[in-house]
Amino acid sequence: MSATLAAVEVAGMPFRLGTDAYLLLSLLMFSLGVGCIVSRRNAVAILMGVELMLNAAAINFVAFGAAGGGLDGQIFAVFIIILAAAEAAVGLAIILNLFGLFKTIDVDHPDLLKG
Amino acid sequence: MVLGALTDWVHLGTFVVVFVVTLISAVWVMLSKEVARAAVSLFICLCGVAGIYFFLDAQFLGVVQIMVYVGGTTVLLMFGVMLTNRQPLLSSKKQVDRTLAGCLAMGMVLGPLYMIMIGRLPGLSRAKDAAGQAVDPKITNGWFVGKASEQASEGTASVVPLGDALLTSYLLPFEVASVVLLVALVGAAYIARRKTEDAEPEKF
Numbered sequence: 001m002s003a004t005l006a007a008v009e010v011a012g013m014p015f016r017l018g019t020d021a022y023l024l025l026s027l028l029m030f031s032l033g034v035g036c037i038v039s040r041r042n043a044v045a046i047l048m049g050v051e052l053m054l055n056a057a058a059i060n061f062v063a064f065g066a067a068g069g070g071l072d073g074q075i076f077a078v079f080i081i082i083l084a085a086a087e088a089a090v091g092l093a094i095i096l097n098l099f100g101l102f103k104t105i106d107v108d109h110p111d112l113l114k115g
Numbered sequence: 116m117v118l119g120a121l122t123d124w125v126h127l128g129t130f131v132v133v134f135v136v137t138l139i140s141a142v143w144v145m146l147s148k149e150v151a152r153a154a155v156s157l158f159i160c161l162c163g164v165a166g167i168y169f170f171l172d173a174q175f176l177g178v179v180q181i182m183v184y185v186g187g188t189t190v191l192l193m194f195g196v197m198l199t200n201r202q203p204l205l206s207s208k209k210q211v212d213r214t215l216a217g218c219l220a221m222g223m224v225l226g227p228l229y230m231i232m233i234g235r236l237p238g239l240s241r242a243k244d245a246a247g248q249a250v251d252p253k254i255t256n257g258w259f260v261g262k263a264s265e266q267a268s269e270g271t272a273s274v275v276p277l278g279d280a281l282l283t284s285y286l287l288p289f290e291v292a293s294v295v296l297l298v299a300l301v302g303a304a305y306i307a308r309r310k311t312e313d314a315e316p317e318k319f
Contacts, residue, residue: 017126022171025138027225028138028225029164031228034217035145038213038220043199044199055164058164065173071273071280074176077173081176081184082296085183088188096307099198
């Protein structure tokens with residue numbers, strides 16, 4: 001703990017968090033969302049991965065907005081939240097329809113078009 | 116002075132806690148076998164993102180995140196899980212392959228994005244002059260900039276300019292977003308409605 005403090009002070013950087021800390025979080029969340037989309041078979045879980053990616057993008061917007069001053073980043077994040085809500089509602093309706101047709105939401109199962 | 120240092124440490128420690136909780140729950144969204152547990156993890160993760168917004172002086176956005184995402188979207192996903200979880204997914208033998216593929220895709224996204232956003236690749240790094248100073252001093256790059264205790268706390272008043280901006284310079288996107296929400300909700304209700312018996316959809 002004190003070693004970290006010393007390192008920070010030796011480097012001449014006092015510690016209010018800069019943009020990179022938030023960028024790291026959003027980066028990891030985005031790639032976890034991609035991994036979730038690729039690895040999941042349940043359609044609802046895939047929607048969850050999309051939500052992770054959208055949140056990562058919103059964090060980026062707000063972090064850059066806070067770094068540059070002004071409110072544009074926050075406004076973009078508000079629109080991202082709005083569109084994510086709409087996306088979740090429509091996606092869930094489609095998934096429920098899929099469940100009504102195939103009695104499963106395994107995304108491997110509906111293969112009528114046979115790619 | 117001592118109080119200032121203490122404030123800095125509390126700030127940093129709280130951020131690290133929120134960071135780690137958000138990240139671990141995001142990992143669980145990807146890896147947990149039960150979809151219901153993934154939904155709960157997503158709940159925690161979105162709460163953590165709201166905390167991150169509070170750290171970024173975006174209090175209004177944090178509250179909106181909690182109300183819309185945590186209170187709305189997660190509950191919607193939870194409904195989806197409960198309505199469709201009649202039988203468990205069959206044949207989990209390919210699950211390991213899929214997780215490996217997911218990790219591979221994750222790495223392929225993670226590496227280039229790290230290089231671009233945080234790494235210091237020549238040509239891709241942020242604009243700096245010859246002395247290595249950032250060109251625009253307002254842009255606060257790096258892991259640490261300034262002290263949290265010396266930061267001007269004007270965030271509590273950010274709701275008023277946000278509302279002003281939404282109803283002046285961002286009025287058209289605001290209205291379009293409201294129409295999108297209306298259309299999406301009506302469409303969702305139409306798609307997901309229970310079909311009547313006489314209007315049976317064609318069977319596959």
